[in-house]
Amino acid sequence: MQHAVKHGPSFSTLTVQLAAGETITAESDAMITRTADVSIEPRLNASRSGGVWGTIKALFIALIRKIFGGETMFVNDFTASQAAEIRLAPVMSGHIVHRRLENERILLQPGSYLASGAGLSMRLQWAGLRGLLSKEGIVFVEISGTGDLFMTAYGGIQPIEVDGSFVVDNGHIVAFETGLDFKITTPGGGMLGFFGSGEGLVCNFTGKGTVWIQSRNTGALVDWITRLLP
């Protein structure tokens, strides 16, 4: 499928051209425009394994994504019956980045998934018990296979090459390559640091690989606005 990202880095949209019979899967509530020859089929947002077990697994993943990632339980399959054009955008302001996976795996923060083409499947990866203390919730989504992935973020997206030990605030992680080891920890600064620093949990990446970070974080937005609410 042909695709283009416009209006970056803050208000990016993804415009795709679908050939007859082609499908793109997108996060719920992502559609801005579509031409008339496109059908919308919502389904649970996990890989399409068949049968009862497949459905139970899919339901579990969707629930976990919702509880810990705040994400919707459903995704939409947009299928064109004739050549069609669809515009997609996420809810938060930010950028969209395309990544072609060639029989690879990549780990995403649950909210970073926007859309994907055929050939990719989704699994959950736990990040340790300490993750449960985090405002963001720490479940990563693993996308694998061969196909087109469209990631989004709150704010701009910046790739960082890690070669050593690098720390990222949990709320700012978009995605990272599976070659990196990661460990969720407190931000530092002792006990006062944990409760007072205003920094949530951080993720310590070690090894060699790329981490994508976003320039804003919803936890910080909530803290900032809450102080101004009546």
Added chain:
Amino acid sequence: MKHEFVDKPDFGMVLITFEAAGESLTVESGAMVARDDAVEMTTKMKGGLLSAAKRKVLGGESLFLNTFTASAAGQRLYLAPSPEGDLEQMTLNDEEYILQSGSFMAASPTLTLDTKWAGFKGFFSGEGLFFLKVFGSGELFLNSYGGIHKIELDGVRPYTLDTSHIVAFTSGLDFNIRKIGNMKSLFFSGEGLVCEFQGKGTLWAQTRNPGALAGFLHRFRRVERNTN
């Protein structure tokens, strides 16, 4: 210390590269995005424990400051503010600025932050009107909700700015807070307090109003259930 802006002016971040071991930066709570693991972080309460406990937390200000210190040259620190908006850097050379407290993001430890400055005392203050004075020499990083619009005042023509849109101003300016319109206007019109600036100096305004965002989001909040 070197700094490089990313994505400026759109929801930008700043990359700080420390140039020597022991170099440090004082940063507003919650602004750290990422750093090399070797950069150390310490947390302290603004103005000491007692004064922090006495002071109400209003206007986007938080009680804590974090200090990041490099252990070697070349270590990196990425910072981003909480609001959707821009960032600006200023180098102060024995100068003085007044900042809306929510606009403060980071400063060299050589700058003095006076959070007890009460220049606006004695008027009807809505929520969100806390200012702090920054003086000395060093680097200062500001943030805004929306973009930053600079207004140069020539000493002849005064300018009126809605107080929620103030980011910072040079301390030499005369200012006067008043309600806009009459009492009815204050309650209904949506505009609250304005500040009339006079004299010679510079005024930095933000192109979005945090109070307006809070007002927009208010209708989407869940309603608290009574536990009767």
Added chain:
Amino acid sequence: MNIDVLYRPAHSMARVELSPGEAIEAEAGAMMGTTTNVEMTTSVGGIKKGLKRLFGGETLFRNTFRAVGSSGEVLLAPSLCGDMTVLDVSSGGWFLQSGAYVASSDTVDLNTKVGGFKSFFAGPGFFILNATGQGSVLVGAFGALEEVKVDGELIIDTGHIVAWKADGKLEYKVEKAARTWWKSLLSGEVLACRFTGQGSVWIQTRNPSSYGRKVGLMLPPKKG
């Protein structure tokens, strides 16, 4: 009057230059700053009209800014980040989503009574305004603005619509987003607008209601 939109597209701000005596009307809360010779008055605009606007979700009062004695400057901005543009109503009216209205010349008529749009639902308090008369309307978007061409037929999510020309070239119908109501609910889209005809529609690349809901649910609850 001269309107310049600066800091596009994310942080747009309108700088309005008023000749002596000239006025601009603006949404409550849109004023950022003015030269001190600009006077602000709150216009009720007729109680009945005001009430209609209140139930529609828009704020009840608009403010009129007038330059007194000499030329004056008014800085205006909407509440959410995004772009702004100026629409000329003198060459024909415009339909705009109420949340997109920022300001207008005092020679522009705004009418909330637009037949056939009662079913339009883009979120709590959003409805369609019809701007006619002479002069300009300043509209603000949440996100970037894009003018999309309708060549026959195009389906647009209601929350992303900003404005389109009221010249009769486009027909508009609100319908369910997917084949069935159940699927429409699950899809998150629920309602969509089907535009038919030849023309173009200004859209915004973010949806204020979706953003409001997502962030609003993360905020502490309010007192009932």
